[in-house]
Amino acid sequence: MSSDESQQRRGSYVPIDFTPEVSKQCLKQVEFYFSEFNFPYDKFLRMTAEKNDGWVPIGTIATFNRMKKFRPVEKVVEALRTSKILAVSEDGENVKRIEPLDLEGTKNARHERNKRTVAVMNFPHENVTNMTELQEKMEEFFGKLAQINQVRLRRERGRKFNGTVIVEFKDLPECEKFLKTYSGEDAETLSFEGRKLDVFTKKQFDLQREATRGKNFSGSGQKARSFTGHRKNMPQQEQKDENKEEQKEETSKEEETKVEDKD
Missing domain, CATH: 1.10.10.10 (Winged helix-like DNA-binding domain superfamily/Winged helix DNA-binding domain)
Structure with a gap:
């Protein structure tokens, strides 16, 4: 041959x-x-x-x-x-x-997209071997709950799924409805394969990532629970330098995947 x-x-x-x-x-x-x-x-x-x-x-x-x-x-x-x-x-x-x-206009529009985006944490991730199959499963899971534009799976630096899914909804009302239903004190329980999930706005999630920068923030366990209560690690300053914000957004996108590795 x-x-x-x-x-x-x-x-x-x-x-x-x-x-x-x-x-x-x-x-x-x-x-x-x-x-x-x-x-x-x-x-x-x-x-x-x-x-x-x-x-x-x-x-x-x-x-x-x-x-x-x-x-x-x-x-x-x-x-x-x-x-x-x-x-x-x-x-x-x-x-x-x-x-x-x-591309420049698209980047500027990302702020509007973030308003209709949430982070859902604590998905089972310890034994994930097929990211493509999981991606399809997540799209089906959220597609039954609301109208969505896209679903991204966050990964650790080792390229393994870390238990956090970023969901962008079709519009702001869909996102607000989802947040009202599954976050807050009187929220309904959102679960997947028997595991209770935690829902946060994209802004809350980004602030927590900033506060825990440099740590192994996996989306489960103690660090995930730091979202609840008074969020002691939350930084007071919410407005960041625009260039720093763009760099952080690019880094975030690299750590997430809607499709797959292109190896």
């Missing part, structure tokens, strides 16, 4: 029947990669696009964990050609947004 044939076999996956529903799922996933919710914070995709006039190889996207099940790649190309926001190159090798995102 030649080296080319060996490489092709290592990168191949079992073909599936591209039904209309499968094609829809495939298109939805790729459109998310290029959306305002992911692309501005995805360094790999941004850098790849910047080097090629906005284009990203479809073969590269096909290697992402949540895309590996969509085979053959030729069918992925066919699905992408039906997109209203993405363009496929004539040779079928690359894809990009039809209308480039205003």
Whole structure:
């Protein structure tokens, strides 16, 4: 077997029947990669696009964990050609947004998104081995509770899930309704697989992360309980320098994942 044939076999996956529903799922996933919710914070995709006039190889996207099940790649190309926001190159090798995102405007809009974002902590995380499967399970879990835009799983520096999920809701009323239901003194109990979950606003979560900077804040145990009561570790100063805030936001995005590693 030649080296080319060996490489092709290592990168191949079992073909599936591209039904209309499968094609829809495939298109939805790729459109998310290029959306305002992911692309501005995805360094790999941004850098790849910047080097090629906005284009990203479809073969590269096909290697992402949540895309590996969509085979053959030729069918992925066919699905992408039906997109209203993405363009496929004539040779079928690359894809990009039809209308480039205003990255600066998107970053400015993150403050508004944070208002409709919560952190849900204390998920079981000790024995997680398949992040893609967990991601899908979290999307299904929160999708039954409210209308959501995205779900991100936070990881430790060792790349393991740390028990905290960041959820962005479709709009502010949906977020406020969720917070009213599952946070506060008279809140309903929110649980997953028998474990009680803790719900906090994104602002509360970021303040706590700042207060516990440098510690192993895993989203469970004693450090998680420091959210309750008077929050003794909460810093008094809530307004941070804008540049520092942007840097912290980028770091936060790197520690979270909506999709998967792109190794």
